[in-house]
Amino acid sequence: MTGLESIGERKIIELILEQLGKMPKMPIPFGDDVSAFPLSGSQLLILKTDMLVDKTDVPLGMSLWQAARKAVVMNVSDFAAKGAEPKVILVSLGLPRNLSENDISEIGAGLNAGAREYGAYVVGGDTNEASDLVISLSVFGVAKKNSVMLRSGAKPGDLVAVTGFFGKTSAGLKILLDNFEASQKIREALVQSVLMPCARLKEGLALRETKAVTAAIDSSDGLAWSLHEISKASNVGFLIDRLPTAEEVKKFAETTGFDPLELTLYGGEEYELVLTITPKLWNKAEKAVEKVGGKLLQIGKVTAEKKVVLEIDRKRHLIEPRGWEHFRKSNV
């Protein structure tokens, strides 16, 4: 291995951060899901950029419309995790020469569909020639100071929650990329989770209002990775005792022999929220999420010891800090 493959995405980010002069009084530190800039009064400008590159982010079987919509979902998911509303989107496109007029229209329609699905508008952009299809989005919104749900506030004793079941995209990618088989119904659910991901924006906004959330992150790099990120930012550990494996994933694992635990913990491209919740506000949080049509699943507790532990059948296992990382081979 030479070049970036041996460095990995996280080291690359470190190398760049070392070179940057820090803005004084940053309202949200580097490394959280979004950035921020103080506006007048008690308002914060919330900023997020995320780039979709076809060769790593667009699996076989995903249409251009779906890819463009997914680029929006990837960004909105980070807004969801912070409890902030996305308002406007800028689009920078890198386009290979072999695309057709129809392809371009499809990309435009997918971007618009994604934006409107979450109440935002595309208001500007830029197009360029590139070897890969590159859809680079920046999303902006406004939030009240102190309302943003950071990664850093989890406390021992808090409850750990997620907004849905895990493992579907890992399994779906195995079907799409490696031709693993499943019954029609299971195949559809798993593949759909890859092609038409959803951001938990309604849930994130509802949770913000409850003030029950002490730390939050989205699960785009996998559940294990998300837990480790909160662990690092909040200086706490986790005891996970109810693994939120999707039913379809259990069945897929049974017929294919994959480890359901592996599929659940170490996937990625899943856009659930991973949250820590003040115990006495659990009911309020659960009701708020159910009111907007979502669900809040309790999966464990925050601990003082800075370890991320899984307990199954009274046996304890360490959850490793690995998940989706660009430049490295995918783990699952």
Place this chain on the structure above:
Amino acid sequence: MTGLESIGERKIIELILEQLGKMPKMPIPFGDDVSAFPLSGSQLLILKTDMLVDKTDVPLGMSLWQAARKAVVMNVSDFAAKGAEPKVILVSLGLPRNLSENDISEIGAGLNAGAREYGAYVVGGDTNEASDLVISLSVFGVAKKNSVMLRSGAKPGDLVAVTGFFGKTSAGLKILLDNFEASQKIREALVQSVLMPCARLKEGLALRETKAVTAAIDSSDGLAWSLHEISKASNVGFLIDRLPTAEEVKKFAETTGFDPLELTLYGGEEYELVLTITPKLWNKAEKAVEKVGGKLLQIGKVTAEKKVVLEIDRKRHLIEPRGWEHFRKSNV
């Protein structure tokens, strides 16, 4: 020709715009240099995204540090043209695998140098794997409503001005890419204009304060193209009678046989401002620009007839609506 080569960048943008639902009451219409979103009070959020792709935007001889800095300049130049201050920058990187740790640090340092040069900070970003080096930036600032200098306010009788001389980058690219020769001193000036472009931010901010500017655009797609864009947006024409050809370009043209008019009008990647000025405020505008160390060159007048005309030695020629366009071959 098939695919995007036969469509061209402007048609691609049209195809995408057709698909987009428009935000109600957009403070700045699609097609101006920046986008905007209304904040509370009389504030506007100003937004801009522009992507640098090495294979079209980074000529041979440009270092990674210079390329990263240039990506900032490209975006800041649009803020300059609108009289808005850039505050924070998000960076999305597409990185080929063969880059080294040192390359990454160089890119980080170039981004920071560009940002700090114009008073902004890099506050967030995202890295991805890509075949090309892609540096996609989004820049944000805040401006007062009605202070933004749009493309659309030029009126017949207004004076046409630019903030510097033209043709240097066109000539510089011929030296870098096609090995044309020039004396040491001229070569240095021309090549420097390509490798270390500058955005006219001080000039743009000073001009905003004078309220003398009726329309403004930067010249990143070439002087001719910029004039045609203001012509379209303001529904006016131009009579240009003093072509702002740089001295070095005249000399380069003499020794190489290139047409200096062609180099001046139809280049690109030049980051001067092209402005229309209320005649009675000309002196005020000129002084304001000189006070910040810049210059304002009068090159002609706005006319009622929607034609862009060049007058040399009492002969009139039409200036064509062409300039730098992605997906097409460069024109100069």
